[in-house]
Amino acid sequence: MRSGIKVFAPASVSNVACGFDLLGFALEQPGDEIIARISDKPGISISKITGAKNKLPFDPRKNTAGVAAQKLLDFLGETGIGIEIELHKKMPIGSGLGSSAASAVAAVVAVNELLKHPLEKRALLPFAAAAEEISSGAIHLDNVAPSLIGGMVLVHKGHHADAFRLPTPKGLHAAVVCPEVEILTKDARQMLHPFIPLEKHIEQSGYLASLIVGLYQSDLALIAKSLQDVIIESQRAPLIPFFYEVKEAAIKHGALGCSISGSGPSIFALCANSHIAGQCSEAMARIYRDAKMEHLLYLSPINQEGAVKC
């Protein structure tokens, strides 16, 4: 078998309380691995999928990794080439951690590497983003961009899919707990009220604005005051068992803020350092352990690299 290129693309926490559809950050773990190699069969083919519990299609036109890879090939005019992809899903699906974004990102980075790096990493964003649209019915740059370039990222569709890396205070860690309840992003989106009170808009965009100030100033107290969601969280919380208990436990144990990751059911807590994040994750997990509910637990600094060849 021909040797391939192996790429890891990380999971990501999107929305980040006040930044619905606009803000996301990458985790160091979990994430997806993709191995891509040249194949004799023209076009993209998916030869192997592991870790997905048969939930992901092998048809490359229906799999975000396949779609992303094909979009990139189309752009590069590489219509004759054959590329075979293995997808090793090492993170839960439908968990609110940007699973499909990680697949799409890993695929475009792997294909770009395989083709001897014709594009800069950042230039791969639109191809991964377009593929994401298939899985969620909307472009989720706030997962795709952090998974690709790492860090805490502000995205904006109005700016032609621009992504802006924001500074993060040293030591910032996330504790993430994911109860075993699947929520489809499409459903979680459709349940949202299409209108919001003007006053809530002012309040929430003020929190987003002051969060960005807090990140630029490394002001942990301001970050903590700003990690609020007065629009989305209360609408989606009913989908997540024990959400408010978990949030309360995180805040009580010193988290700067705690809210739903993406469309859930994962819950993230941002913490000033690894020690506090450890205590928070323990307290958050205990709620599910006591309720005898299956759950996954992740503890991670902000991933500053994004997708990497490995």
Place this chain on the structure above:
Amino acid sequence: MRSGIKVFAPASVSNVACGFDLLGFALEQPGDEIIARISDKPGISISKITGAKNKLPFDPRKNTAGVAAQKLLDFLGETGIGIEIELHKKMPIGSGLGSSAASAVAAVVAVNELLKHPLEKRALLPFAAAAEEISSGAIHLDNVAPSLIGGMVLVHKGHHADAFRLPTPKGLHAAVVCPEVEILTKDARQMLHPFIPLEKHIEQSGYLASLIVGLYQSDLALIAKSLQDVIIESQRAPLIPFFYEVKEAAIKHGALGCSISGSGPSIFALCANSHIAGQCSEAMARIYRDAKMEHLLYLSPINQEGAVKC
């Protein structure tokens, strides 16, 4: 007559396109002057008002300057003292340039000086803000805070009336044109739809977020892309004669962005330097001149000092 303390408090541009109720910046001119001196008559009295065309009340309980001064005296426990205030209004009223905020700010700064500076300047914010509530029916920190401390300021009621100074690129200038149409802030507020589409919230808060990134990075192109208002501007524009013509003229002459100042009718254009601002102000004013409509014109860098003793 006893010698008094004279204070200048500048006019301010609030909302700044994407920052409705959250963002404002101070101008160097115009503004209000207040002279405060100790009087034998206990409490606050207003002895003189100039430049207000009889539109402002002498009753200190109904005049923002009087209310602000009284709030400060109450807080300091100075109930026996008598203070006489002269208000020299050197800016238009009901123009969207924070006229009542400037009066309130000048009053608290003058009284604080007269009492030998018991409070830091920043600590005067709540007293001026509370007084502002009388004139507009809502606390307008986005005028009060820039007029007091200067600069481009992010405010947030959810943070207990916090105000955050944002960096601004060197050279940033504003051109402001104010057609002679009076708009009462209360009316301009009541005409706004109380609900907005969620998608508009995402778009607008994304612009606010990227404007803040642009200010921190001194990225003029990003500032220009971010100075958008997809919620308020179109609702209030009909109150302002030739708004869209003026905006088009400003953008055509190189402004980074152009929108309504506060609740109007003033229109501001933010520009990369004084040269461009001069060209924009000329082009903006020409619209009203051609229509034979009275108007005022201001050209100013961002005022970095706020209210000052003079």
